[in-house]
Amino acid sequence: MPVQVEIISPEKVLVSREVEMAVLPGMEGDIAAMPDRAPMMLLLRGGVVSLHENGVVTDRFFVGGGFADITATRCTILADRAEPVSEISIDNATAALEALTEAWDKADKTDMSRLDVLQDKILAVRAEIEAGSTHA
Amino acid sequence: MASLKELRARIGSIKSTRKITSAMKMVAAAKLRRAQASAEAARPYAAAMRRMLGELAGATKGEEGGPLLLSGTGRDQVHLLVPLTSDRGLCGGFNANVHRLTELTIRRLQSEGKTVKLLPVGRRAINYFAREYSDLIIDKVMGFSGKEVPFSVASDLGDKINALLEAGEIDVCTLVYNQFRNAMTQVPACQQLVPLVMDEAQGHAATPADADAAQYEFEPDEAALLAMLLPKNLQVQIYASLLETAAGENGARMTAMDNATRNAGRSIDSLSKVYNRTRQTNITNELIEIISGAQAV
Numbered sequence: 001m002p003v004q005v006e007i008i009s010p011e012k013v014l015v016s017r018e019v020e021m022a023v024l025p026g027m028e029g030d031i032a033a034m035p036d037r038a039p040m041m042l043l044l045r046g047g048v049v050s051l052h053e054n055g056v057v058t059d060r061f062f063v064g065g066g067f068a069d070i071t072a073t074r075c076t077i078l079a080d081r082a083e084p085v086s087e088i089s090i091d092n093a094t095a096a097l098e099a100l101t102e103a104w105d106k107a108d109k110t111d112m113s114r115l116d117v118l119q120d121k122i123l124a125v126r127a128e129i130e131a132g133s134t135h136a
Numbered sequence: 137m138a139s140l141k142e143l144r145a146r147i148g149s150i151k152s153t154r155k156i157t158s159a160m161k162m163v164a165a166a167k168l169r170r171a172q173a174s175a176e177a178a179r180p181y182a183a184a185m186r187r188m189l190g191e192l193a194g195a196t197k198g199e200e201g202g203p204l205l206l207s208g209t210g211r212d213q214v215h216l217l218v219p220l221t222s223d224r225g226l227c228g229g230f231n232a233n234v235h236r237l238t239e240l241t242i243r244r245l246q247s248e249g250k251t252v253k254l255l256p257v258g259r260r261a262i263n264y265f266a267r268e269y270s271d272l273i274i275d276k277v278m279g280f281s282g283k284e285v286p287f288s289v290a291s292d293l294g295d296k297i298n299a300l301l302e303a304g305e306i307d308v309c310t311l312v313y314n315q316f317r318n319a320m321t322q323v324p325a326c327q328q329l330v331p332l333v334m335d336e337a338q339g340h341a342a343t344p345a346d347a348d349a350a351q352y353e354f355e356p357d358e359a360a361l362l363a364m365l366l367p368k369n370l371q372v373q374i375y376a377s378l379l380e381t382a383a384g385e386n387g388a389r390m391t392a393m394d395n396a397t398r399n400a401g402r403s404i405d406s407l408s409k410v411y412n413r414t415r416q417t418n419i420t421n422e423l424i425e426i427i428s429g430a431q432a433v
Contacts, residue, residue, distance in 0.1 A: 006180070008184060027355070040352060078181060
């Protein structure tokens with residue numbers, strides 16, 4: 001019995017299909033969505049969602065943070081932004097990383113909530129660059 | 137009676153007006169289709185978001201001091217109104233309807249002794265409210281004159297509202313925008329964003345298939361998830377309203393330009409009639425003059 005995986009960005013549905021297993025980049029570690037898994041809601045960090053079919057990875061998508069809703073038969077991923085790993089633009093991501101690093105240097109180092117947000121963003125962009133360069 | 141030359145010029149100018157309005161109608165129709173498609177595409181995200189939120193709100197129910205976005209500040213004194221309009225006019229009563237509803241709401245709230253603040257979105261609303269309520273405007277956001285509504289407009293706006301709320305500058309936040317019914321009808325409406333109005337029936341009806349499923353696990357805990365989900369939900373709701381505004385604007389423009397094209401046609405017809413009649417009268421007069429001249433000889 002497969003899992004129905006849906007990757008949805010605010011603008012559109014990227015993927016909606018049945019796979020054997022989907023590995024998601026959870027905030028506290030990677031988590032696999034498989035058939036008959038106990039229902040779970042998950043906060044995602046920036047990273048790669050990989051879809052497994054017949055024991056091999058068939059598709060990889062980068063998500064820049066978001067949420068996932070996993071039940072026994074489906075796995076809905078609400079991504080802040082999402083794109084296939086093959087379409088990642090490393091130049092754009094590098095530019096974004098530079099902008100974020102600059103923002104980090106300027107940021108008030110006592111404002112922890114702001115620093116947390118920035119750090120998550122920087123980690124997400126780093127993950128994007130890494131994912132993009134392993135593909136290329 | 138106008139001279140033939142004047143009539144000709146007038147007919148000519150109305151004809152070129154008709155050309156423009158009918159071109160604008162076609163453009164609006166094409167844009168409307170695109171806007172409707174993107175509104176359609178954004179729906180699954182909003183639906184999934186609602187489902188998760190319903191589940192989470194159920195799990196955290198009864199806990200004291202929830203997040204501000206959900207429960208509000210507990211006061212009801214300072215209201216923030218966010219009218220959403222287009223950047224351009226020539227779309228019938230589309231923007232005026234939003235202005236009117238916003239004004240009514242401002243007066244009602246003020247007569248109840250509340251403080252009202254305004255955050256107009258779209259050039260039309262910015263210009264309109266800058267005239268009469270400039271002291272209420274705390275911030276303004278330009279609309280999106282481009283083809284598609286980028287999600288970033290909604291997320292920036294959501295962050296702004298969230299920041300105001302956390303700074304304790306507002307207690308209640310309400311959107312005023314045109315709900316899109318169809319290309320002909322857009323209904324101006326208010327939608328309260330903060331505190332969140334949870335539709336109980338919706339929260340439960342959305343999860344019938346999972347109703348018998350085991351209790352959800354949450355990672356990290358419910359409160360942390362909720363704290364991340366709520367600002368996202370705010371952005372999604374704003375995004376949905378922006379998309380409806382974009383679709384409504386083009387629908388309204390299409391209808392308005394259709395009417396204008398038809399009116400132009402009608403006035404060309406009646407002017408042509410006057411023109412032909414005048415021409416004929418002139419010829420008859422000339423003939424009478426020639427004939428009576430010949431008879432006199």
